[in-house]
Amino acid sequence: MNCAHxxxxxxxxxxxxxxxxxxxxxxLGNQIIACGNSRQPLDSAREVVQKTLGGILLIPTS
Incomplete structure (x- = not known):
């Protein structure tokens, strides 16, 4: 299974x-789109990922 790009x-x-x-x-070079129930934890996760990796799209579902 190809897990890159x-x-x-x-x-x-x-x-x-x-x-x-x-x-x-x-x-590994993938574009990540993620969702979760509340915005605050998603914003915290975004900060962690952006500091270490440079980008991720996080979408709150509520």
């Missing part, structure tokens, strides 16, 4: 394994 949609990437998976997949 894809667009990947991840739900609930605000902490733990999901956040690490989003970060690692982004490092």
């Amino acid at each position: 894809q667009t990947i949609f991840i739900t609930g990437p605000t902490s733990g394994v999901s956040l690490q998976m989003a970060s690692r997949l982004h490092q």
Whole structure:
């Protein structure tokens, strides 16, 4: 399975394994689109990812 240069949609990437998976997949050259239930945790996750990797699209669903 090719895990590089894809667009990947991840739900609930605000902490733990999901956040690490989003970060690692982004490092491999993927575009990450992620959604979660609340904006504040998504904003915190965005800050972590942007500081370390440079970009991720996070979408609140509520």
